[in-house]
Amino acid sequence: MSSVISERDAFLGGKVAYEIYIRSFNDSNDDGVGDLKGITQRLDYLADLGVDYLWITPFFVSPLKDGGYDVADYRNVDPVFGTMDDFDELAREANARGIGLMLDMVFNHTSDQHEWFQKALAGDPKYQAYFILRDPEPGATPEDPGKPPTNWDSKFGGNAWAFSPQMNKWYLHLYDVSQPDLDWTNPEVRAELADVLRFWVDHGVRGFRFDVINNISKGSFEDDFEGDGRRFYTDGPYVDEYLRELVREGGIGDLMTVGEMSSTTIEHCINYTKPENNELTMAFSFHHFRVDNAGGTRWSKAKANIPMLRDTFAAWQERMAEAGGWNAVFWTCHDQPRPATRFGDDSTPELLNVSAKMLPLCTFLMRGTPYVYQGEELGMTNPGFTGIDQYRDVESINYYQIMQDEGKSEQEAFEIIAYKSRDNGRTPVQWNSSAYAGFSTVEPWIGVGCNYEWLNAAAEIDDPDSVYSFFKRLIALRKAEPIIQGGDIRFLESPAPQVIAYERTLGDEHVVVQCNFSGEEQPAVAAEGGEVFVSNYKEAGDGKTLRPWEGTAYVWR
Ligand code: TEU
Numbered sequence: 001m002s003s004v005i006s007e008r009d010a011f012l013g014g015k016v017a018y019e020i021y022i023r024s025f026n027d028s029n030d031d032g033v034g035d036l037k038g039i040t041q042r043l044d045y046l047a048d049l050g051v052d053y054l055w056i057t058p059f060f061v062s063p064l065k066d067g068g069y070d071v072a073d074y075r076n077v078d079p080v081f082g083t084m085d086d087f088d089e090l091a092r093e094a095n096a097r098g099i100g101l102m103l104d105m106v107f108n109h110t111s112d113q114h115e116w117f118q119k120a121l122a123g124d125p126k127y128q129a130y131f132i133l134r135d136p137e138p139g140a141t142p143e144d145p146g147k148p149p150t151n152w153d154s155k156f157g158g159n160a161w162a163f164s165p166q167m168n169k170w171y172l173h174l175y176d177v178s179q180p181d182l183d184w185t186n187p188e189v190r191a192e193l194a195d196v197l198r199f200w201v202d203h204g205v206r207g208f209r210f211d212v213i214n215n216i217s218k219g220s221f222e223d224d225f226e227g228d229g230r231r232f233y234t235d236g237p238y239v240d241e242y243l244r245e246l247v248r249e250g251g252i253g254d255l256m257t258v259g260e261m262s263s264t265t266i267e268h269c270i271n272y273t274k275p276e277n278n279e280l281t282m283a284f285s286f287h288h289f290r291v292d293n294a295g296g297t298r299w300s301k302a303k304a305n306i307p308m309l310r311d312t313f314a315a316w317q318e319r320m321a322e323a324g325g326w327n328a329v330f331w332t333c334h335d336q337p338r339p340a341t342r343f344g345d346d347s348t349p350e351l352l353n354v355s356a357k358m359l360p361l362c363t364f365l366m367r368g369t370p371y372v373y374q375g376e377e378l379g380m381t382n383p384g385f386t387g388i389d390q391y392r393d394v395e396s397i398n399y400y401q402i403m404q405d406e407g408k409s410e411q412e413a414f415e416i417i418a419y420k421s422r423d424n425g426r427t428p429v430q431w432n433s434s435a436y437a438g439f440s441t442v443e444p445w446i447g448v449g450c451n452y453e454w455l456n457a458a459a460e461i462d463d464p465d466s467v468y469s470f471f472k473r474l475i476a477l478r479k480a481e482p483i484i485q486g487g488d489i490r491f492l493e494s495p496a497p498q499v500i501a502y503e504r505t506l507g508d509e510h511v512v513v514q515c516n517f518s519g520e521e522q523p524a525v526a527a528e529g530g531e532v533f534v535s536n537y538k539e540a541g542d543g544k545t546l547r548p549w550e551g552t553a554y555v556w557r
């Protein structure tokens with residue numbers, strides 16, 4: 001077995017990315033909304049943590065119906081987030097610290113406020129050809145447009161088509177009604193988007209994240225009587241071809257790129273990320289978040305099924321490795337609840353501390369590039385909101401109603417929202433114990449988590465036992481160890497249902513990682529002769545049992 005890893009694995013496997021949801025990261029001008037200058041102010045913190053790339057969520061001109069994922073102008077900064085000068089300063093300062101910026105390109109759809117859609121509404125045929133429009137059935141009136149072209153559901157609830165009386169046409173919106181889908185079969189659309197990439201590369205950007213990029217090639221427009229329509233537009237026939245063209249024409253073949261892949265398959269992600277295909281460097285996929293979907297729906301509250309989590313990780317890790325693909329590995333993002341609440345235990349500060357360290361230990365030693373989501377490095381939890389009026393997210397507000405329309409009580413619907421809402425991850429980063437957690441001096445656009453007085457960056461930075469310090473150690477370890485960056489990976493049989501264990505191998509070296517996803521002792525995988533590589537417990541265990549929420553990796557070399 002080779003003891004040398006490939007150049008690609010050394011590069012991607014030695015990097016750590018950090019996601020910034022800009023509205024909630026740091027507010028520099030005291031208007032209650034995070035901004036670009038706010039990020040610049042915290043670059044030293046991020047450099048200390050040791051991250052290499054910052055994925056910044058959209059800060060382009062936007063009506064903010066979907067937190068900026070509704071872009072009205074891809075080449076300008078929304079005034080609420082700052083100015084182009086602020087951006088250039090951020091890029092300069094980040095690059096000077098060896099941190100690259102990755103921008104979030106929302107290319108499946110625009111905002112209905114985008115000039116292209118406005119021109120389409122006004123009847124300009126050039127721009128009508130930018131979107132996916134369909135004529136209504138004969139006899140349709142603005143009041144009664146008849147049946148939509150297909151029965152597909154929008155991801156945010158309701159039918160995926162909206163009727164525009166102004167155009168006398170239906171338009172497709174897989175997301176909010178204010179987010180019309182672009183027609184990628186139109187070469188002019190593809191050329192415009194490649195040009196947007198070149199624009200930002202010229203501004204010093206070193207990578208891109210592509211929003212729901214596997215939805216850009218719609219297959220056939222037919223009714224779906226088995227599902228919600230996604231099988232007709234997910235991983236469609238031309239995604240690979242469009243990606244190759246975008247990367248080539250955008251001139252980004254040497255940059256770090258990650259595609260957000262919604263409802264995808266491993267086989268597709270292999271193709272999207274195999275270096276010889278010249279598409280993307282890695283894929284962000286969500287199958288491991290299905291483990292707490294009761295009855296097959298995300299809008300449910302259930303304990304995570306750990307054997308299913310283990311099998312999902314095993315399949316994605318082993319299969320992508322065998323075939324030369326590359327995964328982004330992560331526990332959360334701006335669309336997910338806080339992992340410490342969801343997969344760990346936040347009921348006491350002690351349990352939170354140990355479980356919020358076990359989780360990254362489990363994923364940081366896998367094969368792929370880890371992504372840390374703002375506040376995760378502090379062990380931030382779901383915020384403990386108590387009323388629906390505290391929520392801002394369009395998806396949460398829609399589904400709160402839809403669940404009640406479908407028969408859930410107000411209380412049941414609220415509990416599910418409180419557990420699963422995207423807003424769980426969108427409350428302000430807890431910087432210190434002052435009012436509004438040091439995020440802003442005025443009331444933020446969304447409330448602050450209930451525990452900011454003791455759970456905050458100021459309390460953790462100099463504490464060697466904090467979650468923050470543990471993340472720093474994991475990041476440093478990954479950069480130092482080729483076996484983690486590019487070693488083979490094989491999942492081990494779990495000694496108990498609540499345990500996930502795997503092995504990394506490089507030449508004669510090997511590492512065994514074992515994690516206890518429970519508050520009870522569990523049997524351990526035998527580790528005789530191994531030395532502790534990293535653990536969330538200070539004292540070595542007895543080698544036979546894993547303590548509550550213990551994550552320990554052993555090394556043989
Ligand atoms: O999300 C992709 C997506 O498929 C979402 O529906 C996601 O599954 C959902 O939020 C549940 O977690 C991306 C962005 O990350 C999200 O913030 C945007 O709202 C969405 O695209 C539309 O641009």
